[in-house]
Amino acid sequence: MTELWQLSADALRRKIASKDVSPVEVTKTVLDRAEQLQPRLNAFITICREQALASAQRAEDAVVKGETLGLLHGVPYGVKDLVNTAGVRTTFGSLLYKDNIPTDDAVAAARMKAAGGILIGKTATPEFGHKALTDAPLFGRSCNAWDQTRTCGGSSGGAAAAVAAGLGPVGIATDGGGSTRIPAACNGLVGLKPTLGTIPHSQVQDAFGNYTYVTPMSRTVMDTALQMQAMAGSHPSDPWSIGVPVQDYVAAASPQGDLKGKRILWSLTLGNTVVSRDVQAAFEAALQRLQALGAELVELTDALPAMEPVWRVINHGTWRARFSDMIAKNGNQMTPSLVRQVQMAADWSATDYQKAMFTRAEIFRRIQGWFETCDWFVTPTLTRTALPIDQDLFDPITIDGQVVGELRSNLFPYTMPFNITGHPAMSLCCGFGNDGLPIGLHIVGRFRDDASVVRLGALYEAMETWMNKWPAL
Template identity: 40%
Template structure:
């Protein structure tokens, strides 16, 4: 049989159902691979070997008994360390929560377990997911399996690095401004920010003003479909998680192509690879001129004021425990006025209506996911970011590197990052597709089309397990 680490979740589940693969063998292989790569990739902050192996033995017994099996029976999955896992510590990347053990699972974690998947551990995150690359006071620096000198992105960097390196075929991340899509793009895997409410998020600090999403990271479209099907659906504790409508399928596909969205710079290789991938989607293409980079200030006001509301009172006592860049974000938030915060939330509505109007004339918006490949580790999120191997003009990292991602956290639209090639230096590049609310499946259909014509899942990074 193929190396079990190279099986997709769909392939592994099928092999387990037909008794060609034991869940015990699969879980052992993944846990051994994590142990081998932890010193280099540092993708995990907690590995639950004992519980995972016990679950694998029970999963194997269920197969032998002829029990009814879930669609992900025996398949290992990991969870970003911002998302609650019952009985397994959830540090949030913060020394404050180093020993926090939730008493319940987040809804998508519980639903994946119900589908038969086996939780193997928690992946690394920056403190409370506050920056787009992954290092924290709890776990240190995580690295990209394509190039250990580079970041896997963030804030779901550990999750994306794990999937890219074969440390489990599927993972859960969270996305508060691109935090699933950015690391997926950096590591050459798929990452979906679902429509707001499609995957319930009952532990969000502000249910009604939420702009953070729990989303899947996978190597294949089929695996992403399995994860979404297992996780989606209403939950009364999330005000946006109601019964999902079934949108009509579009006729002739209309693609809006926006290689720049108010950002001055775009890496030439990124532009060429994403444009070529976009043209292979089929349909008609319209060049779209839209300024999303200018929404950075509203996004920052909402993000920083939220962090200040949650943690501002802790600065005097616990400043020494926090990541310095996290302290800086809180302090910016404490300086925001009530009128600034209200204006930013109103701006969110203006942007939403602008995007809805855009989707009156197109079916899908296509952009690069990030403007340049993964940078080196150790960057200051408040320092200037450059595009084009350091030769480009520097600007704020959100408006310069990922102006394509954070606006759709504000509007709630589904957005999918799809691998679409590598640079001459061998670094992954990704195309982002954005759809109307609840048209997540259309994005996955288009990703499947691209997967057929330019497959990526068979490409393994040099530092894979």
């Protein structure tokens, strides 16, 4: 029998609307499970039980009165603790903000609330989302839902662990270099980084030079589509969002038709990346499924410039502007790996930053050229399954027992380019390794055509067999 906590957001919203289940019943079930698994997973920084139950009661009253219901009415969700939530503690994973309670919601959080969702808590993030591992002095380490000796990824690791464990079918995450797609791959989820501006980012300080995104996190493509439908749309806080039409993501998530007449560009290694045997096997099997749907597959022969150094100058330079004064005053209370990265930017000039931005434009134009002759670009999401729980950002990683080098360029070379260029990119599960851990397929689409990525994800998902598989918790 399917438990309430196992139901998708799409199934829950329908059952709530038909009065088969109540929002209070669902919310209590998910809260109880979240509190039960918190010692094992450490997925949340804050669980807001009283507020969630009060919201659920209001949602239940609306159903009883026959009021018009929102798209996600009564559906529980968590919000990454980088995203402001009015009246609910938002720490950014930092001791310096451990008592911070915003007075306003971020735009995406406000829209999820307006769609009828029930906020159950704030999910764990490394301090200010600074790495692809989820731990911080404020709360300790968060674990992978499938194996607690492995990392849940980052920086949206808490959001991913929560959704994978059934602690709410959906969550709000963020992505600055892969921070949604990396933990989605580690935990067997759907993580979509939209096109720049599709979901407004109302908190980003450099709105014009932005490369970070507010994102959905879910187990299914349809649930991702529902979140996109709820959160997308123009807002004056984000210049990239203004005038951008909202596509019909829910329609795109219905797996109808095939891929005949479509071309998919693909790359296993993006040049010379070392990839594990398990990831290679899963990726090749995924390509066969796409081909079976009728797609023409074309291997990428173009080569991009080394991406991580470009991303690092833009990202760490931005962090230096944001955090250098904070570090000067309170650096001894901050995560050493964050402090170290900010210090790395001390020798870079404004010229270095602007040259990196020139390269950003060059890479955008190069990738735009790919989409003149293809419909999607696919790669693995990561080069291997989830790293050990005690992996350090500055220690080398291993693949199939071989030390391959530093973490970023050797674990997720596939995700960073599309933060820089703004193209929509989704990770979804395409199998499991011999270690029992999920493996992600990375789908990139045309700029401003997020719905096409949702559609390909839905068609692929319909061919997979893992949907009823859950972590043993």
